[in-house]
Amino acid sequence: MSVNQETVLEHARLKQRPNWFKFDMRAYTMIGALMSIWILFSLLHDRFLSPTNLSNLFLQMSVTSILAIGMVLVIVAGQIDLSIGSIVGFTGGITAMLNVWYEWSTVPVILATLGAGAAIGFVQGWIIAYRAVPAFIVTLGGMLIFRGALFGTTGSVTIAPLTPSLKSIGQSYIGDVIGWVFGIIGLIVAGLLIIRKRRARAKFGFEVEPFAVSMLRLGVIGALIIGFVYLMNSYKGIPVPFVMVIVLALVFTFISRNTTFGRHIYAIGGNPEAARLSGINIKRRILLVFVLCNTLAAVAALVLTARLNAATMSAGQNYELDAIAACVIGGTSLMGGTGTIAGAIIGSLVMASLDNGMSLMNLESFWQYIVKGGILVLAVYLDIYSRQKKKA
Known part of the structure; x- marks a missing residue:
């Protein structure tokens, strides 16, 4: 056997060996960026890595994380939802009205709030899936409708305070x-x-x-x-809202990875025509995706309203942008077909870390918008660049 043939065979054997520490550029870049942010802010402010601030950080990221979990499914399916911020405000208003004005107890309030979120998701999903109206238009209209509904139903006033048992959802800790x-x-x-x-x-x-x-x-x-x-x-212990994030992340990770529904969602986002020819009921899957996403928006509303101990008119404003940014930073492709729940949670942590760190530094609020917007553009650029590189 010649030297060249031996070299070729050796290369083939090496190529066949599994790489147990396979390098995932996007995942390691994201984790590296998070560590860099934490190191930078810890050097600039000694309180950043204190237990008190980290507890507040995980508490602050909870609402965005819950929204991002639902948004991952929507984006993976090749859709978008611009209404979830307004849904958070509107369903949070329902929570406070039922609890404060009508004196409903905690369990009925929770069920009514979740039911309202699911009903909104059903209506929006049905229009998108069964009437073929673009999700961008439907949810953009929903963003305006539900913000207006919040103002109309509450009389544009802050509703507070909540009962202690309901307030504990957003303010209590595990011992x-x-x-x-x-x-x-x-x-x-x-x-x-x-x-x-x-x-x-x-x-x-x-x-x-x-x-x-x-x-x-x-x-x-x-x-x-x-x-x-x-x-x-x-x-004080682990914040209850963050425990909710962990539980929801585990449940929806299982759904996305280990169920037929989850595999169908990735197939629809990756290649809708192939999914249709495979016999997947695309309309029903899209409808269910929006029901789940908007129900999670209602869960986020419960957490936010309980944490603030009030329903305010600005609740949920721009939260849809934070959720989308968290998903994209976490590796979810706006083209559809790619994304993970774990990545969205890390993306939410990145966003919350930036907000928290810049607040500790007493930076003007406009810097937060500039930095988060720049990171979002960079994340989309990296996604498109990596796709083009794979095709080449």
């Missing part, structure tokens, strides 16, 4: 012991998922990553979980 229990459960679940993945690969004949690599992954995850619980317990 130290329960926080550590949740942390241990999270670590156990992470270990079980890694074991399940290894067994699944072995079952279907795929090469399994070395055991040491799996343990290293688990060690990194465990360190993050333990560090997070320790920091939160150093202040």
